[in-house]
Structures are given as structure tokens and as C-alpha cells.
Amino acid sequence: MRGFVRSVFFLCLLLIVGIAVYAIFSYEPPLGPIPPPQRESFDQTQVKRGAELAAIGSCGVCHTAPSGREFAGGVGLPTPFGAIYSTNITPDPETGIGNWSLAAFQRALRRGVRRDGAYLYPAFPYDHFTLVSDDDAKALYAFLMTREPVRATAPANQLPFPLNVRLVMSGWNLLFLKPGPYQPDPARDDAYNRGAYLAEGLGHCGSCHTPRNVLGAEKTSEKFAGGEAEGWSAYAINASSPAPVPWTEETLLQYLSHGFNADHGVARGPMLEVASNLGAVPNDDLHALATYIAAQIGRPAAPTPQVAKQLEAQGARGKTVAAASADSQADPSQRRDATAGDDEGALIYTATCSGCHQGPRAAPFGGIDFALSSNINGPSAKNLVNVVLNGLPAAGSKRTPIMPGFANAMDDRQVAALARYLRGHFTDKPAWTDIESSLNDARAALRAPKPNSAPSSGSASPDAS
Amino acid sequence: MKLNVNNAQHDVDADPRTPLLYVLRGDLKLNAAKFGCGLGQCGACTVLVNGEPVFSCVTPIALLEGKEITTLEGLGTEEKPAPIQQAFIESQAAQCGYCIPGMMMRAQALLQKNPHAGDAEIRAWLEPNLCRCGSHMRILRAIHRAQHIIRTAQRGEAG
Numbered sequence: 266m267r268g269f270v271r272s273v274f275f276l277c278l279l280l281i282v283g284i285a286v287y288a289i290f291s292y293e294p295p296l297g298p299i300p301p302p303q304r305e306s307f308d309q310t311q312v313k314r315g316a317e318l319a320a321i322g323s324c325g326v327c328h329t330a331p332s333g334r335e336f337a338g339g340v341g342l343p344t345p346f347g348a349i350y351s352t353n354i355t356p357d358p359e360t361g362i363g364n365w366s367l368a369a370f371q372r373a374l375r376r377g378v379r380r381d382g383a384y385l386y387p388a389f390p391y392d393h394f395t396l397v398s399d400d401d402a403k404a405l406y407a408f409l410m411t412r413e414p415v416r417a418t419a420p421a422n423q424l425p426f427p428l429n430v431r432l433v434m435s436g437w438n439l440l441f442l443k444p445g446p447y448q449p450d451p452a453r454d455d456a457y458n459r460g461a462y463l464a465e466g467l468g469h470c471g472s473c474h475t476p477r478n479v480l481g482a483e484k485t486s487e488k489f490a491g492g493e494a495e496g497w498s499a500y501a502i503n504a505s506s507p508a509p510v511p512w513t514e515e516t517l518l519q520y521l522s523h524g525f526n527a528d529h530g531v532a533r534g535p536m537l538e539v540a541s542n543l544g545a546v547p548n549d550d551l552h553a554l555a556t557y558i559a560a561q562i563g564r565p566a567a568p569t570p571q572v573a574k575q576l577e578a579q580g581a582r583g584k585t586v587a588a589a590s591a592d593s594q595a596d597p598s599q600r601r602d603a604t605a606g607d608d609e610g611a612l613i614y615t616a617t618c619s620g621c622h623q624g625p626r627a628a629p630f631g632g633i634d635f636a637l638s639s640n641i642n643g644p645s646a647k648n649l650v651n652v653v654l655n656g657l658p659a660a661g662s663k664r665t666p667i668m669p670g671f672a673n674a675m676d677d678r679q680v681a682a683l684a685r686y687l688r689g690h691f692t693d694k695p696a697w698t699d700i701e702s703s704l705n706d707a708r709a710a711l712r713a714p715k716p717n718s719a720p721s722s723g724s725a726s727p728d729a730s
Numbered sequence: 731m732k733l734n735v736n737n738a739q740h741d742v743d744a745d746p747r748t749p750l751l752y753v754l755r756g757d758l759k760l761n762a763a764k765f766g767c768g769l770g771q772c773g774a775c776t777v778l779v780n781g782e783p784v785f786s787c788v789t790p791i792a793l794l795e796g797k798e799i800t801t802l803e804g805l806g807t808e809e810k811p812a813p814i815q816q817a818f819i820e821s822q823a824a825q826c827g828y829c830i831p832g833m834m835m836r837a838q839a840l841l842q843k844n845p846h847a848g849d850a851e852i853r854a855w856l857e858p859n860l861c862r863c864g865s866h867m868r869i870l871r872a873i874h875r876a877q878h879i880i881r882t883a884q885r886g887e888a889g
Contacts, residue, residue, distance in 0.1 A: 616747035616790030621769075656770075658858075669770025673782035674789040676797075 291435035293382040296372065298364035301356055301414075307407040315408025318401055320542040321550060322394070322467040324409075326535065327351040337361075337415040342388050343495060346428055346481065349388040350419040357414035370406045371399075375445060377438065384434035386422070387441075387481065396445035396466035441482035460557025463550060470558070473499035473535065489561050491644065496710055497534035498645040506562045507643040509572040509636060509692075517555035522546075524665060528576065530633035530640065531666045533657055534648070541665070571693075575636040610686025613679055617671065629666040635691040646684050646697040650707050653680055672711055677704050731795055735760070736804030746792035750784075751775045753791055754801060762802035762831040766860075773859030776832035777801045783839045783858075802831045805838060813883070814838050817876035818869075825863030832859050837873045845880050 319325070328336045328351045338353040356363040362370065362380070369380040377391035378384055385391065397405075427433055447466055449458040464470045473494035475483040484490075491501035500507055510516075510528040524540035525531040532540040543551060568576060622632035635641045640648045656670030675683070684700045733740045735758060744753050754760045754777070763786050766774030770785035777786045778800040806812030811819065814834050824830045833856065840847055840855045847855070852873055861869065 612746060612792050613790075616792045617788070620788075667771060669785050669788050671784075671789075671793075673779055674784040674793050679793055 287436070288432065291384075291432050293372075293378045293384070295382045296366060296369040296380050298358075298380070299366045301358050301363040302410055304411045307411055311404045311407040312411050313408075314401075315404035315406070317546055317550070318405050318467055319408055320545045321463055321554075322405075322469070323539050323542050324354070325542065326538045327389075328354050334413070334415040334417065336409065336412055337417040339417060339419045341420070344388060344481065347423040347425060349386050349422045349424070351389075352419045353415060353417045354409055355412050355415040355417075356410045357416050360416050360418045361414060362409065363414055367403065367406050370409075371402045374402055374405070377434065377442070384431040384438075386424075386431075386434060387437065390469040390472045392442050392483070393466055393469035393472065395442065396447040396462060398446055398462075401467070437480065437482070440480070456553045456556045457560060459550070460553035460555070460560075463554055464557050468554065470502070474502050493647075494535045496647070496706060497536075497651060498643060498647040499536070500639050500643055502558055503561050504563045506639070508639045509642055510568050510576060511564065512559060512562050514552075514555045514559045517559055518551055521554060522548075522551050525629040527628040527633075528637055530638050531629060531657065533652065537665060572636055575634050578634065608682075608686060609679070610682035610684070611690070613675070613683045614686055614690075617675075618683075621668070632668065635687055638691070641687050642692050642694060644697075645703065646688070646700045647703045647706075649684055649687065650680060650700065650703040653683065654707050654711065672708075677701075677708070680704060731791065733791060733794060733799060734797065735799045736801060737798075742791065744791060747790050749787050750777070750789045750791050750794060750799070751786035754786060760801050760803050763835075764828055764831060766828070766832075771860075772829070773832040773836065774829050776835045776859065778835055778839055781839060781842055783836045800835075800838075802834055805834075812838075813879040814841065814873075814876045817879055818872045821868055821872035821875050823865060823868040823872035825861075825865045825868075829859060829861045829863075830869075833861065833869050837876065841873070841876060841880065845877055845884075847877075849874070 325336060327340055327342060328338050330337070330339050333339060334355070336354045338351040340351045341348045342351065353361040355361040358364045365373075365380045372378050373380070373385060373389075373391070374397060375391060375395040377387065377389065422429070445466070447462045450461070453461075471483050471488060471492075473492050474489050476487050476490055476492045478484050483492075489501060489503040490505060492499045506512060508529055512529070516526045516528060520526040520529060520532065521540060521543045523544065524537060531537075543554075618632070622635060624631050640652070652668065653675065654670055654672040657666055657668040658670070659665065659667050671680075681700050681704065684697065688694065688697055731742055731744075731746060733742050733753070735754070740758060742753055742757055744757060751763055751765060754763055755765070763777050764774040765787060766772035768787050770788035773785065775785055775787040776783050778784070779789070779794065779797050781798070781800075802815075806815050814837055818824065818830060818834060823833075836856055836859050837852070840852065844851070849870070852870060856869070856873075
């Protein structure tokens with residue numbers, strides 16, 4: 266009995282000492298508040314470069330709410346562990362980063378520690394930003410500190426114990442954070458190294474395109490093998506890229522800067538915002554990114570004969586575009602594809618989709634031929650289901666391809682039949698296994714209240730009593 | 731095939747790939763829904779399917795067997811207009827009027843779900859429908875007026 270008590274005592278002691286050592290090891294000092302720097306104190310060229318870097322990093326995608334003020338945060342990022350809300354990174358001294366010094370900013374960017382010493386969650390991709398150079402960090406700081414200060418506090422994160430204890434992230438960092446800066450590969454040319462620095466660092470491509478382990482860290486052994494983001498599947502951008510037509514530097518460059526490529530289709534979901542940000546990035550940087558990503562994908566075999574045939578047809582569509590410009594919708598009785606038969610999916614495709622997707626207009630005014638689509642050739646039905654239900658909504662005033670959604674016109678049985686048909690007819694890949702679960706997720710997301718459409722209190726209602 | 735339009739069964743002799751709009755206007759002579767762009771991008775053709783707005787110009791009837799389709803004609807008559815119709819007339823919300831049936835149907839779907847929707851929600855909800863005359867403020871006023879009519883009627887019933 267006495268021996269048992271003693272071992273419990275020693276176990277407790279060990280635990281306490283362990284926690285104490287962990288806490289001491291994890292301690293990060295607060296970096297004293299500074300008076301908000303004057304706008305005039307920043308160099309204009311640095312601010313401009315910072316704006317370009319912020320576009321490459323897509324800071325605004327997470328830190329600007331859909332109808333909120335720029336960089337004021339408050340956007341909920343769904344993670345498998347719970348929702349994490351982005352913070353206000355405008356220079357408001359009380360609710361933003363107005364009293365952060367450059368040193369505090371750099372520590373947050375590269376090591377994920379807040380000005381007051383608390384740990385940030387890697388939903389903020391400091392595991393990538395750790396590669397950012399001193400000069401670039403300074404430029405980003407100059408850009409953010411010269412934005413309009415906005416008073417806004419983000420909602421509290423919804424994380425369960427023990428993840429709500431920020432100190433836990435010190436352990437995560439020990440396991441998964443490989444501190445920078447970026448080390449150039451001497452065997453590669455400047456464009457490749459520049460692209461690697463941008464893609465692995467600020468661009469944080471791997472945050473979506475690399476699968477994550479159970480602790481939410483990217484699996485380094487499966488770099489760019491395809492991941493998930495906000496209910497969308499992010500395609501593999503390594504040798505296992507599902508694109509039927511191999512990507513090249515040229516097609517990547519066009520896709521990244523314009524958000525579409527005729528042989529690959531359009532960027533949508535989170536990638537739409539990334540592409541519209543990249544549209545404002547200097548060509549040298551874009552070219553470097555395209556060089557690096559093209560090298561990751563490598564040079565797979567030439568398109569299969571089936572794809573080559575579709576490509577030819579795709580080229581022909583482009584040529585007829587002028588002649589067909591007045592024809593807003595192909596006559597349904599004239600549509601090709603006589604495979605309908607008893608297959609409900611085939612009938613839905615011919616009746617609903619083929620008018621645009623097999624019509625005379627080339628991308629981005631007509632839909633992509635599904636034989637060329639990474640979506641239909643990819644491992645998950647998620648993106649197809651999202652697009653069929655929601656369409657491609659107009660993105661504010663940005664110039665983007667649009668497609669009507671069919672969430673109200675098609676029931677789940679019809680969407681599933683369509684998905685099975687497209688997969689079976691346009692690819693020789695095995696059937697999808699996640700059609701039903703993707704449908705459930707997408708319908709649930711549709712039902713969820715939209716954060717920015719809450720009834721306003723100041724209702725402009727002249728007739729209401 | 732059979733289509734349920736405005737609570738009546740219709741036997742329609744048309745290719746199942748035909749867009750609903752053509753069947754409504756051509757076969758059933760229900761001319762409220764309009765052909766605007768034919769691409770599901772302007773909303774002039776909006777009707778309700780199971781209470782939710784759809785673009786009838788890009789919705790083939792093959793998708794609609796067994797579903798309840800409602801057009802503007804199904805809401806009220808000239809003699810007895812529905813609240814949304816009465817409100818649009820009283821607010822004189824139409825300029826050229828081409829977009830108005832679609833506007834009314836989309837607004838109707840919202841008011842059926844949430845008669846108390848606020849201005850911001852109404853604006854966001856109507857975003858897919860375009861008006862080229864610039865009657866947006868009148869359209870918004872009309873929808874608020876419809877809410878008022880619905881609420882007054884509900885109070886009348888309750889009292």
C-alpha cells in the first residue's frame with residue numbers, strides 16, 4: 266500500500282515538473298507595445314512591395330470578411346478541431362496590430378507568437394511564413410501599418426480543451442515548425458528558387474494542397490499530394506496531378522493570373538480568391554511561381570488519345586465563338602450526345618449542362634469540356650457537387666466566370682445520378698465513393714446561416730409600421 | 731410528362747430536355763416569367779420549385795417531375811392580388827417591368843421563409859436578379875410594403 270502511494274506521489278511530482286519544464290521552455294515574453302507608427306515614417310516603395318506580397322500571401326482571403334472592412338478579420342475558418350477566427354490586422358492600437366513593433370510582427374509571422382507572448386494557431390500559416398525574408402517581412406509590416414485602422418474584435422475561437430490552451434501549440438511547433446529562412450537550392454536557377462520561396466513561404470500553397478495528419482500538420486512526405494480547404498478538395502499539384510492535359514509553365518501562368526485556362530477550367534472556391542489576388546502580382550513573381558509549381562508537377566505523359574480528341578474539339582469551339590456569340594443557349598433538340606437512353610444522369614447532363622459545357626463557346630464564356638476537367642478526373646466528388654449546387658456566383662465586381670447553381674432545381678438523387686454519369690462517361694477512373702457525403706456536407710453548408718446576411722437592425726423600411 | 735404548376739397537374743407533350751420557361755410560356759401560356767438572357771444570369775425567368783427560386787430558362791423539365799412549380803400567376807389574380815403583387819402595384823415598382831415577375835417570385839420565396847427579413851437580407855437575397863432600369867429602390871420599398879401587408883393580415887387573423 267505504502268509503495269502504491271509512493272509511486273502515485275512520484276508520478277504526480279513527475280507530471281508537475283514536466284508541466285513546469287514545458288511552461289518554462291514555452292515561455293515567450295510580451296514585446297512591449299509601441300506608439301502606433303506614423304504613416305509618413307514608411308517608405309512608399311516598401312509599402313507598394315508590401316501590397317504585392319500581401320496579394321501573394323492572400324492575407325485578405327482570411328483576414329477580410331466578405332462584406333467587412335479590409336483586413337479587419339473575423340472570418341471563421343472551419344478546421345477539424347473547431348472554428349478559428351481570423352484577427353484584425355489593421356493598425357488599430359486596441360483591437361488590431363497598431364501597437365506592434367516590427368520585431369513583434371516578425372515573431373508572429375515566422376514563429377506564430379502574438380505580441381503579448383501567447384501562441385497563435387497554425388490556421389495562420391506561420392509554418393510557411395517562417396521562410397519569409399527580413400526585407401519582405403518589413404515590406405508587409407509597412408503595408409499593413411499604413412492601412413486604415415478599423416476597430417473590430419474577432420469572435421472567440423471554438424476549440425475544445427486542451428486545444429483552447431494556447432500553450433499547447435508550443436509542443437506542436439516543436440514537432441512541426443521548421444524555422445526559416447528559405448535556403449535556396451544551388452542546383453536550380455533563380456526563377457525556380459524565387460518560385461519555391463514564394464510558394465513554400467508567403468504563398469503557402471501547401472496549406473490547402475498538401476494533406477494533413479491527425480494533428481493538423483502537413484504531411485511532409487506527401488507534399489502537394491492534394492488536400493482540402495473549406496469544403497473544397499484542393500487538387501494534387503505534384504506528379505499525381507489529376508489534370509488530363511499536363512500543366513505547363515504557360516498554362517499555370519495564365520491560370521494563376523486570370524483564374525482560368527481553357528484546357529483546365531476555372532478557379533473557384535478558395536482558389537478563386539487566390540487567383541484574383543495573384544492577378545495584381547508582378548509578372549516576375551507569377552512566372553517564378555509557375556516555374557516552381559510546373560517543376561513539382563513534372564512532365565507527365567502526353568494526353569491520352571481520348572483527351573487529345575477533346576482538346577481538338579476544344580480548339581474548334583474557340584474558332585466558332587464569334588459566329589455563336591449571339592446564340593445565348595444552344596437549342597436543346599440540337600445538342601450532341603445521343604447516349605441518353607435510360608440513364609437519368611445522361612439525360613440531366615444533356616438537358617442541363619451540355620448547352621454550355623458542350624456548346625459552341627470556348628472557356629471562360631462556355632463551360633469546360635468535362636473530359637479535360639481536373640474536377641471530374643480528381644479523386645473526390647466534392648468540387649463537382651459544390652459547383653452543381655451553388656454554381657459559380659459572381660464575385661463582387663471582379664471579372665470571373667459565372668454559372669447558375671442548381672441547388673433548388675435538382676434533388677440529391679438527381680445530383681448523384683449526374684455525378685455518377687459524368688465520372689463514368691468522361692473518365693476511365695473508378696467511381697467516386699464520396700458523392701453522398703459531399704452532398705450532405707454541401708446541403709448543410711447551404712442551410713447554415715450566412716454570417717453577413719443577418720437581418721440588419723437599421724432596416725430602411727418606409728412602409729413598415 | 732406530368733408537371734404540377736400552380737397546384738394543377740398538366741400533361742405536357744414536350745422533350746424532357748426542354749427548359750421549363752419554354753413550356754410555361756409556349757405550352758401552358760403562362761407568360762409572367764420572361765426570357766432575359768437564357769443563361770441563368772439575369773433572373774427574369776425566376777419561378778419557384780418547391781418554394782425555392784430557380785431560373786426556369788436553364789431548368790429542363792426532366793428535373794421537375796413530382797415537384798411543385800409556382801409562377802406569378804399562381805400567387806394571385808388581377809381581382810385578388812397576393813400581398814407581393816399588391817405591394818408592387820401600390821409602390822409602382824416597375825419601370826419597364828421586364829424584371830418584375832422574377833423579382834416578385836424571388837422575393838416571394840424569401841417572405842415565405844422569413845416574413846421579417848431585414849433590409850440587408852432582402853438586398854443580399856435579390857442579388858441574382860438584375861434590373862436595368864434602376865428601379866431597385868422602388869423594388870425594395872415594394873418588398874417592405876409586402877411585409878407590412880402580410881403582418882397586418884396576420885394581426886387581423888390573430889385579433
